[in-house]
Amino acid sequence: MSRAPRSERAGRSWGDDDTGCTVLHVDMDAFFAAVEVLDHPELRGLPVVVGGEHRGVVTSATYEARAFGVHSAMPVARARALCPQAVFLPTRHGRYSEVSRQVMAVLAEVTPVMEQVSIDEAFLDVSGALRRMGPPVTIAGWVRREVRARTGVTASVGVAATKHVAKLASTHAKPDGLLLVPAAATVPFLHSLPVGALWGVGEKTRQVLERRGWDTVAELAATPLPVLHRTLGVAAGQRLHDLAWGVDPRPVTPGRVEKxxxxxxxxxxxxxxxxxxxxxxxxxxxxxxxxxxxxxxxxxxxxxxxxxxxxxxxxxxxxxxxxxxxxxxxxxxxxxxxxxxxxxxxxxxxxxxxxxxxxxxxxxxxxxxxxxxxxxxxxxxxxxxxxxxxxxxxxxxxxxxxxxxxxxxxx
Known part of the structure; x- marks a missing residue:
């Protein structure tokens, strides 16, 4: 589950022009927990936490559990204290891999230009599928319907012109939603976000930025590059400045090798x-x-x-x-x-x-x-x-x- 900060303003409609928005980010919703609920329908609607036992960490939690503050990487003992009424289940990696393969098979029907980045998420470049399946938003809707129909679990989809923005869009579409960020709305969308939402800004970097008074992506984008270089280093400063202005030339790379x-x-x-x-x-x-x-x-x-x-x-x-x-x-x-x-x-x-x-x-x-x-x-x-x-x-x-x-x- 993604723990990147979200903005209520960013989750709104940014328009319906999907011209040039050929990058889709497909992200399963609370995937491990959703598979457990799929296999145990009696748990539907209950707070469910998947992870180690008393001394492990949370790997997934239903949205009912998240409402109590439970999140991934949290010690299970802390999750039990926050939500003692939750159902706690051990991980079943074999089962999650099985459902993941079913999901990825659906995505592969759209385009061979697919980059699986984890067991429950992938990027698609749908530029080669437009004539066959329609515009990007239509394809995204098809993906969501087919994944639900064939696997029983739900996916959220972000549609944008770049990988970075598509990933942020899927985060703000959750749960079980679709968010388009038109190419013309890329910068306004980014500038509506807290700085911690940028790809690559972890907890330590976020604290450094916020100590300098840069709480939002808009404030970071307005900071002169030499100041960012001195604060973060030339490479990191340049990367975050580019992302804050919607510059992300990375292509969707099929056949990504596990590192x-x-x-x-x-x-x-x-x-x-x-x-x-x-x-x-x-x-x-x-x-x-x-x-x-x-x-x-x-x-x-x-x-x-x-x-x-x-x-x-x-x-x-x-x-x-x-x-x-x-x-x-x-x-x-x-x-x-x-x-x-x-x-x-x-x-x-x-x-x-x-x-x-x-x-x-x-x-x-x-x-x-x-x-x-x-x-x-x-x-x-x-x-x-x-x-x-x-x-x-x-x-x-x-x-x-x-x-x-x-x-x-x-x-």
């Missing part, structure tokens, strides 16, 4: 035992490696994420000697990285592994001289057994007895 694969585990209780942490890293490395092989990718960098009991979070990364899709290599690097982290007496709350800088396995990447072909064959054989009999049927001997720790959250 990383990772998984995190939030522990039921804080962990101080390094042997247990190493077992968790091994399990996570096998999960990541299986995903890499399934997607035909190799990773060049491994990173670990460690969140302490006091919520202090550290990340460490290492570039590998050669790209790999083997759990053995990921686990070795992850364990070395963790060895360099001091585990406090209060323990570790969350541990994660991420495979980054992905390259295609078919790109002819050179292997290391000491690569063991037997290891590669063994891990691929494990993939086949798990695909046939389930993920729990085969695992390293040190992991027998179940996955260690808490609930995994794969991303």
């Amino acid at each position: 990383s694969v990772g998984t995190e585990t939030t522990f039921a209780e804080d962990v101080t035992d390094r042997q247990l942490l190493d077992r968790v890293l091994l399990d996570q490395s096998h999960q990541c490696a299986a995903r890499l092989r399934a997607d035909g990718m190799l990773c060049s960098t491994v990173s670990v994420k460690v969140r302490m009991a006091d919520f202090t979070t550290l990340t460490r990364s290492r570039t590998l000697p050669a790209p790999t899709d083997l759990a053995r290599d990921l686990a070795a690097a992850a364990r070395d990285l963790l060895a360099g982290v001091t585990v406090p007496a209060a323990g570790v709350r969350l541990l994660g592994v991420r495979a980054e800088r992905l390259v295609s396995a078919s790109a002819g990447v050179q292997s290391m001289l000491d690569d063991d072909p037997q290891q590669a064959r063994a891990e691929r054989a494990m993939d086949g057994v798990r695909a046939r009999f389930g993920p729990a049927v085969l695992r390293p001997a040190s992991l027998l007895g179940g996955r260690p720790g808490g609930r995994p959250e794969t991303r």
Whole structure:
């Protein structure tokens, strides 16, 4: 779910001229929670929260839950305090991926120029579909109707001349709406927004901007470029200035390659035992490696994420000697990285592994001289057994007895 600030003024009608507005941003509404309600109709109309258990974080919430202040990335304990009457459910990534594939299949019928940016959102360049399907707003309406009819979940669609504005428009169309920002209304629309709505303005940048008195996009746009350069740096200052004036030349890029694969585990209780942490890293490395092989990718960098009991979070990364899709290599690097982290007496709350800088396995990447072909064959054989009999049927001997720790959250 998007947590970017919204403006009531921006959600109004900006006109009906969609000439040149060939970029659509399709964003599913409270996607994970919507799928849970789809599968459990008795929950319709109730506040529903999807995420980890008591010590996890919220990944999705219905609009009934959001009315109580619940939002994504919030600790589940906080969500329970805000909305104790909510129904709390664990994540089911396999099911969400299944519905996501159905949604993306609908979008692919419109145009091959589709850029999927996450499990529940995508950009479309519909310029090649206008003669076949009609103007952009007509296409957006078709998308919303077909997604609902075929999947049972709803989508909001933003229609604009650029990716940045289309994404902002879909945010202001939620839930289950459509918002067109005509090309001529691009700048007035942007200047009606709080500065935190701009793409790339996170919490820290927003605080910097607001300390300078720039609370709105209009105020940022009116600031001389040299002042922005001194405040944010030349690159960031120029980018935000361009976005504030509607300048965004980025095309919709089909076939966008996933940049990383990772998984995190939030522990039921804080962990101080390094042997247990190493077992968790091994399990996570096998999960990541299986995903890499399934997607035909190799990773060049491994990173670990460690969140302490006091919520202090550290990340460490290492570039590998050669790209790999083997759990053995990921686990070795992850364990070395963790060895360099001091585990406090209060323990570790969350541990994660991420495979980054992905390259295609078919790109002819050179292997290391000491690569063991037997290891590669063994891990691929494990993939086949798990695909046939389930993920729990085969695992390293040190992991027998179940996955260690808490609930995994794969991303």
